[in-house]
Amino acid sequence: MDIPGILHADLDAFYAAVAVLEDPSLAGKPxxxxxxxxxxxxxxxxxxxxxxxxxxxxxxxxxxxLIVVDGSFGAYSEYSKQVFSxxxxxxxxxxxxxxxxxxxDVTGSVHLFGSPREIGAEIRKRVREETGLAVSVGASTRKxxxxxxxxxxxxxxxxxxxxxxxxxxxxxxxxxYLWGVGxxxxxxxxxxxxxxxxxxxxxxxxxxxTMLGRGASSHLYAxxxxxxxxxxERHRKAKSVGAQSAIRSQIRTLDEVVPILxxxxxxxxxxxxxxxxxxxxxxxxxxxxxxxxxxRSATMETPTSATGAIMxxxxxxxxxxxxxxxxxETSLIGISTSGLGVGEPMQLAxxxxxxxxxxxxxxxxxxxxxxxxxxxxxxxxRSVVTHGSDLLSSRTAFSDGLSDIMTLRDDGIPEALDGGxxxxxxxDVTQSG
Amino acid sequence: MGTRTPLPILxxxxxxxxxxxxxxxxxxxxxxxxxxxxxxxxxxxxxxIPAKLAADAVRKLPxxxxxxxxxxxxxxxxxxxxxxxxxxxAVDDYPQIAEPDTSQxxxxxxxxxxxxxxxxxVAASTDDARPTLTGVMFEAEDDLLRLVATDAYRLAVxxxxxxxxxxxxxxxxxxxxxxxxxxxxxxxxxxLGDREASFVTDDGRLTVRVIDSEFPKYRQLLPESHSNRLxxxxxxxxxxxxxxxxxxxxxIPVRLAMQSGGVELSVIRQEVGEATxxxxxxxxxxxxxxxxxxxxxxxxxxxxxxxxxxIETSSPLEPSLLHGAENEDFRYxxxxxxx
Numbered sequence: 001m002d003i004p005g006i007l008h009a010d011l012d013a014f015y016a017a018v019a020v021l022e023d024p025s026l027a028g029k030p031x032x033x034x035x036x037x038x039x040x041x042x043x044x045x046x047x048x049x050x051x052x053x054x055x056x057x058x059x060x061x062x063x064x065x066l067i068v069v070d071g072s073f074g075a076y077s078e079y080s081k082q083v084f085s086x087x088x089x090x091x092x093x094x095x096x097x098x099x100x101x102x103x104x105d106v107t108g109s110v111h112l113f114g115s116p117r118e119i120g121a122e123i124r125k126r127v128r129e130e131t132g133l134a135v136s137v138g139a140s141t142r143k144x145x146x147x148x149x150x151x152x153x154x155x156x157x158x159x160x161x162x163x164x165x166x167x168x169x170x171x172x173x174x175x176x177y178l179w180g181v182g183x184x185x186x187x188x189x190x191x192x193x194x195x196x197x198x199x200x201x202x203x204x205x206x207x208x209x210t211m212l213g214r215g216a217s218s219h220l221y222a223x224x225x226x227x228x229x230x231x232x233e234r235h236r237k238a239k240s241v242g243a244q245s246a247i248r249s250q251i252r253t254l255d256e257v258v259p260i261l262x263x264x265x266x267x268x269x270x271x272x273x274x275x276x277x278x279x280x281x282x283x284x285x286x287x288x289x290x291x292x293x294x295x296r297s298a299t300m301e302t303p304t305s306a307t308g309a310i311m312x313x314x315x316x317x318x319x320x321x322x323x324x325x326x327x328x329e330t331s332l333i334g335i336s337t338s339g340l341g342v343g344e345p346m347q348l349a350x351x352x353x354x355x356x357x358x359x360x361x362x363x364x365x366x367x368x369x370x371x372x373x374x375x376x377x378x379x380x381x382r383s384v385v386t387h388g389s390d391l392l393s394s395r396t397a398f399s400d401g402l403s404d405i406m407t408l409r410d411d412g413i414p415e416a417l418d419g420g421x422x423x424x425x426x427x428d429v430t431q432s433g
Numbered sequence: 434m435g436t437r438t439p440l441p442i443l444x445x446x447x448x449x450x451x452x453x454x455x456x457x458x459x460x461x462x463x464x465x466x467x468x469x470x471x472x473x474x475x476x477x478x479x480x481x482i483p484a485k486l487a488a489d490a491v492r493k494l495p496x497x498x499x500x501x502x503x504x505x506x507x508x509x510x511x512x513x514x515x516x517x518x519x520x521x522x523a524v525d526d527y528p529q530i531a532e533p534d535t536s537q538x539x540x541x542x543x544x545x546x547x548x549x550x551x552x553x554x555v556a557a558s559t560d561d562a563r564p565t566l567t568g569v570m571f572e573a574e575d576d577l578l579r580l581v582a583t584d585a586y587r588l589a590v591x592x593x594x595x596x597x598x599x600x601x602x603x604x605x606x607x608x609x610x611x612x613x614x615x616x617x618x619x620x621x622x623x624x625l626g627d628r629e630a631s632f633v634t635d636d637g638r639l640t641v642r643v644i645d646s647e648f649p650k651y652r653q654l655l656p657e658s659h660s661n662r663l664x665x666x667x668x669x670x671x672x673x674x675x676x677x678x679x680x681x682x683x684x685i686p687v688r689l690a691m692q693s694g695g696v697e698l699s700v701i702r703q704e705v706g707e708a709t710x711x712x713x714x715x716x717x718x719x720x721x722x723x724x725x726x727x728x729x730x731x732x733x734x735x736x737x738x739x740x741x742x743x744i745e746t747s748s749p750l751e752p753s754l755l756h757g758a759e760n761e762d763f764r765y766x767x768x769x770x771x772x
Contacts, residue, residue, distance in 0.1 A: 345686050347726055348750065348768040349585045352566065352649035359771070360585070 002163045004116045004139045005107030005239075008146035009123060011083065012134040012155045014100035015040035018079050019069050021132050031067040032059055041066075043155055079131055086126050089293050090119055092283070101150075103143055111242030112285045112295070112334040117160045124158060140166065144223060148177045166226040171198025178223050180216065188212060200224035241277070243267045244285065244334025257286070257333050258315060263386075264335050265314055269307035272337060273374060278303035280339030282310055284317040287332035288325070296320055302358030303341050307373075308366030310337065312356045445481040445522040448501070450474055458530060459484060464608045465530055466615045468637030475502075481522035482508045490517045533631035533640050535624045539578075539599040543621035543634055547613040549580055549591045550606075552763050555732040557606035558584035568644040569606050570651075571625055573599040581651055582606060587729050588651055588766040589736065599623065603648050604630045608641035615639055655766060656752065659745035661718025663691050664758055667742045671734050673698050673710045678727040680708040686724035686770035691716050691746070700727075723749045724770040733765035 011017065015033040020026045020042065030045035032038045038054045048063035060066055080099045087094055090113055093105035106119050113119045120137040127135045138149025140161035149159040152173065161169045175181050175189050175197055188211055194200055200208070201224040208217035243264040247257075261284070272279055280303040287293035296317040304310065314335050348359040356362040373385045440462075447458040455472040458465065480503035487510065491499055494512035502509050503521055510517040550569060558566035563585075572579040578596035582589050602625040617636040624631045631640045677687040681700040690697040695714040701707050723746055734742055739757030746753045749772075755765040 345684075345724065346771045347586060347686075348771055350583065350588065350649075350654050350752065350766075350768060352583055352585045352651070352654075353563065355585070359768070 002141045003107065003110065004141055004146075004160050004162055005105060005110065006140060006143055006146045007104040007106055007116060007120055007123075008138045008143070008150040009087065009102055009104060009120075010136050010138075010147075010150045010154070011100040011127075012136055013040050013042055014079075014133070015076065016042045016045075017133050018075055021079075022075055023069075026067060026069070029067055030063050030065060031069065032056070033069055035068075035070050079133065082131050083127055083133065083135065086123065086130060089295060090123065092295065092297055103146065108240035108242075108281075108283065108336055108338040109295075111240070111336050112244050112283070117158070120158045120160065124156075142166075142226070144179055145170070145226065147179070148173065151177060167198075167201070170224065170226060171196060171201060173197045175200060178220060180219055180223075185212065185216065197224045239340060240336050240338035241268050241271050241275070241279070241340070242283075242334060242336030244332060246332045247330055257330050258318065260333055261314055261318055261335060262311060264333070265311045266307055266386075268335055268337055269305055269310050269370065270374065270377075272305040272340075273370060276342060277340045278305045278342070278344075279310065279337035280341065281337065282313045282317065283336040283338065284314050284321070285332070285334040285336070286318070286321050286325075286330055289329035289331050291331065293332070294321055294325070299339065300358065302346060303339065303344070304358075304363060304367075305370075306363050306366035307370050309356050309363045310335075442481065442522055442526040442528075444484055445527070446484045446487065447479065447481050447524070447527045448503075449479040451477050458527075460528065460530065462528075463605070463642050464611070465640045466611070466637065467530070467639075468615060469635075478503065479524055480508055481524055481527050483519055483522065486519055487517075490519070533624055533629065533633065533638065534626060535622050535631060535633055537600070537626075538622035538624035538631075538633070539596060541578075541593070541596050541621050541623055543612075543616070544618035545593065546621060546623070547618055549593055549763075550609045550612065552736040552738070553580045553582045553589040553591045554606045554610055555582075555736055556584060556587045556589035556765070557582040560584070564644055565603070565646045565648060567605055567607065568603040568648070569609055570601070570603050570648045571599065571623075571630075572601045573597075581648070583649060583651060583654075586726070586768050587733060588654060589733075590651075590655070590764045590766075592762045594762070600625045602626075602630055603644040603646070605641055605644060608639065612639060654752070655764070656747065656754065659747045659754060661691060661716070661721060661746045663696055663714055663716045663718075663744045663746070664741055665696060665712055665714035665744070667734060667737055667740055669712055670742060671731065673712050674727055674731050674734065676710060677708050678731070680706060681727050685727075686772070687727045687730065688722055688724045688772070689744075690720070690722045691718070691744075692720045718746070721746060721749060723753065724772050725753075725767060726770055729767055733767055736765060737763060 016031060019031065019033050028044060030042060030048060030050070032041035032045050032050055034040070034056060036056055038050060038052055038056060038059050040052055041050045045063055045066055050059045050063050050066065056068060076099060084094065084096065084102065087102065087104055091104050091106045091109045093108065095103040097103065106113070106116055109119065110116065113122065116139040120139050124135055124137055127133055134156040136150045136153040136156060137158045138146040138151070138153055139159070140146045140149055141163050145161055145166060148170070149161050153159040173196060175194060176186050178197060181189070192211060194203060200220055205217060205221050208221060211217070212220070245260055245264055247260070281297055281299045283295055283297035285293055285295045298313050298317055300313060346359045351361040356366070376385050443461055449456045450472065453471060453474055455470045456467060457470070458467045487508070490510050494515055497513045499510065499512040506521055508519045508521045510519065553569055557569060561567065566584050568582070570581040572581060576594065576597050578593045578599060580591045580593070612632055615637060616632055616634045616639050619634045619636065622633040624633070625643070628642060629640050630643050631638060674687060677698050677700045680702055681687055685700055685702050688699045690699065693716055695712050695716060697709060697711050699707065699709040733755045737755060737757045739759045741758035743756050743758050744753055749769055752766050752768050755767060756763060
């Protein structure tokens with residue numbers, strides 16, 4: 001099922017907002033940044049009809065009390081960097097368009113952070129809290145639509161266009177929201193009696209072509225009918241499979257998290273196999289006690305669905321985080337697998353070193369172990385086989401951590417709370433051996 | 434000569450004229466090559482010339498004798514009219530290069546060694562992230578030298594009987610592939626030290642830092658025996674695989690359906706088409722289809738020196754062994770592609 005996983009995040013009146021942050025006395029006043037031309041202006045200035053791109057002379061004519069600051073702060077890129085580093089905690093798939101806007105593909109992050117709406121809301125909250133800037137976010141299944149949604153959401157808003165609702169959202173909007181409609185085209189369209197995007201969709205494409213030429217008309221017609229002309233993978237199936245676990249009791253070292261990661265990986269890999277999919281990329285997310293979080297991902301030479309192979313990659317990623325952030329307590333851990341494919345031919349490899357990925361005997365062994373485990377679980381239930389470390393931890397101080405697995409998500413759909421810890425007896429484990 | 438070196442001086446060649454000989458030295462700090470040339474000496478001396486420019490200049494001169502003379506700051510290259518004046522590099526900046534210790538060296542036929550290295554070298558990895566696999570293992574036994582290379586997808590083994598008394602070291606194939614071009618194929622002294630491996634002929638010498646890590650325990654990878662055996666004409670197989678590769682490109686394997694009377698090669702590529710071809714040969718064993726990466730298969734078959742090549746298999750998921758019908762001193766173990 002498609003989810004509105006393409007986010008467009010656009011900082012509101014970025015240059016002006018930074019100028020205000022740098023000089024708080026400007027707050028609440030009509031102010032524009034720029035010298036000859038208005039680069040950016042506050043919403044107070046916009047109320048007078050001042051707009052970006054306007055000549056400063058014209059701006060002053062409209063708003064005589066306009067305060068003008070030249071835009072020579074070095075702070076812009078610092079703020080921008082800070083904002084994008086917040087984006088990066090939610091997904092590595094970021095397309096930075098300019099200093100103040102970018103696309104975020106969070107399709108692969110929904111198991112880790114919740115629905116696109118939740119991610120959008122959290123991003124907005126964090127950017128506000130950590131930088132003082134307002135960011136508007138649009139979310140949909142397509143880039144152009146998300147960008148329109150963020151423009152409509154301004155100032156300081158969030159709009160999610162759910163799949164199926166696209167045309168209902170688009171059609172009432174003014175044509176100028178469409179990419180490619182500048183003042184000239186808008187005038188031509190108005191002359192034709194076309195004011196909304198819905199009007200374009202309802203117009204005979206041929207009469208559009210007569211007026212605007214073939215290229216522009218087919219472009220607008222496609223957009224108005226929610227067809228993004230930019231090549232985006234269509235008929236997207238599940239793009240990722242993942243799971244995460246919040247940890248209520250605070251675990252002091254990340255090392256102690258490994259068994260939880262193992263358990264999550266076990267789930268995720270099992271689901272991959274049930275869907276007959278392999279994954280190429282593994283992403284691990286760790287949220288610390290102070291609720292800040294990091295994600296790390298690695299892409300394998302050859303895709304796999306073997307629990308052990310994915311686990312090795314995930315553990316290595318976790319280790320890196322441990323090294324980078326020693327002595328941090330952990331409040332949540334998650335794993336997501338993406339780059340999903342269906343069984344392609346696999347070049348087998350010899351076991352010449354410690355590598356466990358890409359057709360090595362170690363990976364094949366993991367695969368055959370997985371097949372046995374899957375079969376046992378099909379026949380006797382999930383809890384019949386579990387990791388030794390889970391078993392150990394159930395006897396030691398770690399049992400707390402396990403019972404704290406609160407939510408598991410798959411493809412963005414929240415699951416019922418996990419049915420408590422799946423402790424097993426030693427007898428059960430022998431069956432897996 | 435170093436092409437990617439941070440030290441500019443290493444982009445030069447050290448030229449020394451003494452005793453009727455020109456000695457040219459180049460190094461990139463890993464590999465050092467020194468070659469000798471008989472020349473007509475008017476005055477002895479040494480200089481460092483910019484390697485690429487000087488080589489290009491000499492190449493572009495009309496054929497005939499070339500005269501190289503140098504002052505402290507300039508090198509002049511002339512031949513049949515044209516004249517190049519190149520800025521010389523500082524001789525004192527050139528690294529000191531010690532003569533290799535060849536007291537423990539083993540003497541081999543250079544042509545035989547370079548040919549053997551070319552056979553196993555195809556299996557060496559070019560992935561710098563796995564340095565151990567970029568080398569050729571020189572393994573000394575009482576009465577033979579064994580050369581082994583693997584990139585985890587194939588493993589090539591070549592035995593050179595009669596080459597005895599050496600030591601065992603792992604030598605970067607990147608250097609070995611230059612042997613024939615630099616020091617020639619005449620009588621060669623091979624000295625494998627703890628830090629360096631040296632290959633010395635009358636024409637020059639090549640020294641390279643050995644790889645200081647343990648080579649995979651490859652013997653356990655070589656199966657004791659195989660249940661199926663196919664014998665086919667080497668050139669016919671190469672041509673057939675080449676035709677299949679046209680359709681396959683790099684990522685689609687070629688399927689070998691082995692059956693009595695020969696083997697049927699096929700490539701199925703959903704959106705492009707298919708290629709099939711029947712190749713006559715002798716096959717003993719159960720009917721079986723196994724798939725290989727076309728490049729890996731071509732590399733292995735090409736490296737076999739005999740007219741007929743043997744492909745031994747056990748199952749579609751186990752390694753196959755390729756060798757000549759007459760000689761088994763070269764063996765190529767190849768991992769299949771699981772369909």
